Amino acid sequence: xxxxNTVQQRVIAQQLMELGNHPTADEVYRAVRRxxxxxxxxxxxxxxxxxxxxxxxxxxxxxxxxxxFDHRTDEHCHVVCMKCxxxxxxxxxxxxxGVDHADAAAACGYEIVGHDLVFxxxxxxxxxx
Amino acid sequence: xxxxNTVQQRVIAQQLMELGNHPTADEVYRAVRRxxxxxxxxxxxxxxxxxxxxxxxxxxxxxxxxxxFDHRTDEHCHVVCMKCxxxxxxxxxxxxxGVDHADAAAACGYEIVGHDLVFxxxxxxxxxx
DNA sequence: ACACTTAATGAAAATGATTATCAATAAGTA
DNA sequence: TACTTATTGATAATCATTTTCATTAAGTGT
Numbered sequence: 027x028x029x030x031n032t033v034q035q036r037v038i039a040q041q042l043m044e045l046g047n048h049p050t051a052d053e054v055y056r057a058v059r060r061x062x063x064x065x066x067x068x069x070x071x072x073x074x075x076x077x078x079x080x081x082x083x084x085x086x087x088x089x090x091x092x093x094x095f096d097h098r099t100d101e102h103c104h105v106v107c108m109k110c111x112x113x114x115x116x117x118x119x120x121x122x123x124g125v126d127h128a129d130a131a132a133a134c135g136y137e138i139v140g141h142d143l144v145f146x147x148x149x150x151x152x153x154x155x
Numbered sequence: 156x157x158x159x160n161t162v163q164q165r166v167i168a169q170q171l172m173e174l175g176n177h178p179t180a181d182e183v184y185r186a187v188r189r190x191x192x193x194x195x196x197x198x199x200x201x202x203x204x205x206x207x208x209x210x211x212x213x214x215x216x217x218x219x220x221x222x223x224f225d226h227r228t229d230e231h232c233h234v235v236c237m238k239c240x241x242x243x244x245x246x247x248x249x250x251x252x253g254v255d256h257a258d259a260a261a262a263c264g265y266e267i268v269g270h271d272l273v274f275x276x277x278x279x280x281x282x283x284x
Numbered sequence: 285a286c287a288c289t290t291a292a293t294g295a296a297a298a299t300g301a302t303t304a305t306c307a308a309t310a311a312g313t314a
Numbered sequence: 315t316a317c318t319t320a321t322t323g324a325t326a327a328t329c330a331t332t333t334t335c336a337t338t339a340a341g342t343g344t
Contacts, residue, residue: 029291068294068295071330091330116259117262133245138234145256163321179301180302197322294335299331299333301328
């Protein structure tokens with residue numbers, strides 16, 4: 027009985043999917059609470075981390091405020107707004123060309139398991155304000 | 156009298172330089188305390204953030220544990236060890252070729268001010284353990 | 285359907301990193 | 315030397331995340 031299928035985990039995974047836009051754990055928590063009013067924030071953290079470990083989600087390296095989670099697991103890069111911290115996908119695949127794990131491994135001696143390319147910028151909304 | 160030249164700020168900037176390897180605020184604090192035993196951790200944070208604002212240092216987007224600071228301000232990328240969190244430079248410039256701010260801006264609508272390319276891996280020491 | 289084992293949960297406390305507060309100190313100026 | 319106020323040190327506050335632990339309920343066998 028290694029693992030159990032619980033309502034909480036199903037709703038959390040589903041909300042991460044539906045929210046789409048790189049929510050923080052707290053944003054997921056608030057969304058889940060609409061369906062499961064008594065859910066605990068600890069459960070949200072536990073489940074989000076579990077999904078990442080299972081490879082069914084990723085966490086976005088953003089460096090501004092709370093950690094953000096991503097339901098996408100394919101390779102793509104992000105833009106972070108330096109003012110409000112929101113994160114968006116940058117879908118165009120071109121940016122990850124030229125990133126070679128073997129080259130990087132040779133250059134630093136680490137065993138490379140992945141990489142993240144994140145742009146820093148100001149989002150349209152914050153440009154106005 | 157916009158700004159003052161204090162011993163604390165000089166020693167903190169100097170230690171960030173000397174430590175070299177992307178120290179956390181706490182690591183800088185411990186180094187500075189050897190010369191200035193009564194320095195406050197708040198002062199270390201304040202000064203480190205000031206240096207970043209002035210463009211005399213940068214903070215590395217690492218996503219594992221505490222924030223890390225970098226005395227280098229030129230464009231270069233990093234490797235983070237997923238086990239111990241240490242950060243190293245990946246000096247070879249090739250990895251940042253193909254990263255085009257204008258392309259990214261067009262793709263997402265943000266005003267792009269910079270980018271970070273960070274590899275995730277396992278450092279030599281952790282590979283053995 | 286019923287009982288049993290234990291993974292998963294909820295609530296709250298604990299931890300860790302960073303920031304805010306505020307009285308005391310000291311850098312730069314007159 | 316006196317004065318103004320930026321900066322400091324100490325501490326409390328904040329925020330995100332993890333741990334703890336008693337309680338609940340999922341999956342299993344009967």
